[in-house]
Amino acid sequence: xxxxxxxxxxxxxxxxxxxxxxxxxxxxxxxxxxxxxxxxxxxxxxxxxxxxxxxxxxxxxxxxxxxxxxxxxxxxxxxxxxxxxxxxxxxxxxxxxxxxxxxxxxxxxxxxxxxxxxxxxxxxxxxxxxxxxxxxxxxxxxxxxxxxxxxxxxxxxxxxxxxxxxxxxxxxxxxxxxxxxxxxxxxxxxxxxxxxxxxxxxxxxxxxxxxxxxxxxxxxxxxxxxxxxxxxxxxxxxxxxxxxxxxxxxxxxxxxxxxxxxxxxxxxxxxxxxxxxxxxxxxxxxxxxxxxxxxxxxxxxxxxx
Amino acid sequence: xxxxxxxxxxxxxxxxxxxxxxxxxxxxxxxxxxxxxxxxxxxxxxxxxxxxxxxxxxxxxxxxxxxxxxxxxxxxxxxxxxxxxxxxxxxxxxxxxxxxxxxxxxxxxxxxxxxxxxxxxxxxxxxxxxxxxxxxxxxxxxxxxxxxxxxxxxxxxxxxxxxxxxxxxxxxxxxxxxxxxxxxxxxxxxxxxxxxxxxxxxxxxxxxxxxxxxx
Numbered sequence: 001x002x003x004x005x006x007x008x009x010x011x012x013x014x015x016x017x018x019x020x021x022x023x024x025x026x027x028x029x030x031x032x033x034x035x036x037x038x039x040x041x042x043x044x045x046x047x048x049x050x051x052x053x054x055x056x057x058x059x060x061x062x063x064x065x066x067x068x069x070x071x072x073x074x075x076x077x078x079x080x081x082x083x084x085x086x087x088x089x090x091x092x093x094x095x096x097x098x099x100x101x102x103x104x105x106x107x108x109x110x111x112x113x114x115x116x117x118x119x120x121x122x123x124x125x126x127x128x129x130x131x132x133x134x135x136x137x138x139x140x141x142x143x144x145x146x147x148x149x150x151x152x153x154x155x156x157x158x159x160x161x162x163x164x165x166x167x168x169x170x171x172x173x174x175x176x177x178x179x180x181x182x183x184x185x186x187x188x189x190x191x192x193x194x195x196x197x198x199x200x201x202x203x204x205x206x207x208x209x210x211x212x213x214x215x216x217x218x219x220x221x222x223x224x225x226x227x228x229x230x231x232x233x234x235x236x237x238x239x240x241x242x243x244x245x246x247x248x249x250x251x252x253x254x255x256x257x258x259x260x261x262x263x264x265x266x267x268x269x270x271x272x273x274x275x276x277x278x279x280x281x282x283x284x285x286x287x288x289x290x291x292x293x294x295x296x297x298x299x300x301x302x303x304x305x
Numbered sequence: 306x307x308x309x310x311x312x313x314x315x316x317x318x319x320x321x322x323x324x325x326x327x328x329x330x331x332x333x334x335x336x337x338x339x340x341x342x343x344x345x346x347x348x349x350x351x352x353x354x355x356x357x358x359x360x361x362x363x364x365x366x367x368x369x370x371x372x373x374x375x376x377x378x379x380x381x382x383x384x385x386x387x388x389x390x391x392x393x394x395x396x397x398x399x400x401x402x403x404x405x406x407x408x409x410x411x412x413x414x415x416x417x418x419x420x421x422x423x424x425x426x427x428x429x430x431x432x433x434x435x436x437x438x439x440x441x442x443x444x445x446x447x448x449x450x451x452x453x454x455x456x457x458x459x460x461x462x463x464x465x466x467x468x469x470x471x472x473x474x475x476x477x478x479x480x481x482x483x484x485x486x487x488x489x490x491x492x493x494x495x496x497x498x499x500x501x502x503x504x505x506x507x508x509x510x511x512x513x514x515x516x517x518x519x520x
Contacts, residue, residue, distance in 0.1 A: 264433070
């Protein structure tokens with residue numbers, strides 16, 4: 001099987017970084033070149049939080065996922081996201097923060113060092129992948145904008161652009177897609193904002209230009225193409241919970257002992273494992289229990305699912 | 306309102322001509338045509354061209370083919386009543402092909418998707434309404450498939466056999482609901498299947514209510 005991300009281009013074909021930066025009029029030192037993903041190798045360092053499991057191929061990760069803004073079939077995001085424009089991009093940060101405002105993506109990325117985080121991803125539909133994300137800890141951004149003491153939750157919103165996102169032209173979900181985390185979950189070092197995949201800028205279908213990744217929760221929690229981050233006192237609305245609260249809880253922690261009404265969560269099918277690979281047992285908190293179980297001490301996870 | 310079939314029949318010439326042509330088509334051609342999608346799927350699986358998740362693709366496509374042939378089987382009587390095209394000779398073949406795809410869909414779920422984890426399979430059938438519904442549909446189709454032969458018709462007697470084969474209607478509904486229940490949000494496709502199946506059953510009920518039923 002060929003990896004689509006391996007292009008025939010070599011490093012010699014890459015525009016010198018200085019010239020490229022100049023042409024794009026990006027801030028000197030900005031590490032990310034979002035405009036032309038084919039040429040935009042990101043610079044990043046490996047992370048101790050990475051799993052040593054073999055990642056899925058770029059083809060699998062970018063060709064098979066849920067992103068209902070582009071359609072409900074697994075291939076729709078790849079097929080229907082070409083017209084989406086992730087550049088320019090700004091994120092509105094507001095609510096209980098010291099320095100609210102509209103932050104340009106280059107500005108956000110100017111203040112952080114990118115890391116490669118190879119994480120397991122478990123979808124609530126009982127399939128899973130391993131994804132080499134490039135990103136930075138959400139806590140770094142929250143520290144920068146200054147979280148006020150009264151803030152207990154972080155709310156996120158996906159962009160609404162029906163002209164670029166065909167799935168939004170029908171009321172499949174209550175657009176814009178919304179998600180939220182408790183503040184301690186948001187500040188946890190495993191929680192990242194990802195801007196890349198396999199060393200390159202995030203493809204549109206995977207949530208370009210910036211998305212959340214919370215590896216111990218079901219995939220739907222990791223909201224894509226974020227345009228708004230609000231610090232709130234009360235639990236923010238979450239789209240799937242609003243739509244079907246009995247099936248999709250606010251916490252959405254991967255938990256083999258608490259079944260979704262329609263999918264047993266005891267096991268999962270690893271995408272790309274082959275026709276007769278069968279299933280692997282699902283791990284508590286998707287295998288991140290040592291790091292995150294403490295966040296939920298004293299909680300009944302069958303109730304707060 | 307007066308219900309007459311004559312009023313809605315189109316130019317009799319066309320239906321008669323179609324019926325004449327179809328009389329020359331042997332039933333085995335339906336089995337051959339019905340097997341083609343399965344062969345195509347098998348070829349794609351063998352050459353690894355079923356996309357990123359071939360397990361899901363095989364499972365879903367077999368289930369959808371099952372539903373499509375069920376719809377085809379249900380359409381035969383209304384087609385004859387409304388349009389005058391008589392395809393009754395092919396109904397058994399279409400029904401058996403539908404059953405074959407439903408069986409293959411079930412097998413794909415058990416072997417490829419569930420990896421023969423029998424305890425989890427049993428728990429899922431019991432606990433997941435859409436799987437319960439799918440299994441119920443399959444169990445209703447099973448006696449139909451087993452009695453789809455002339456020997457069974459003779460053994461059961463025409464009346465009882467026909468009564469038994471009305472199980473096709475709840476089985477079709479179970480299949481459509483199984484599909485609808487499985488999806489998240491509200492995509493169009495499962496509604497189409499459910500809509501077409503409900504419409505075909507309503508047409509049937511309408512004719513039956515008019516006292517014009519001849520089986």
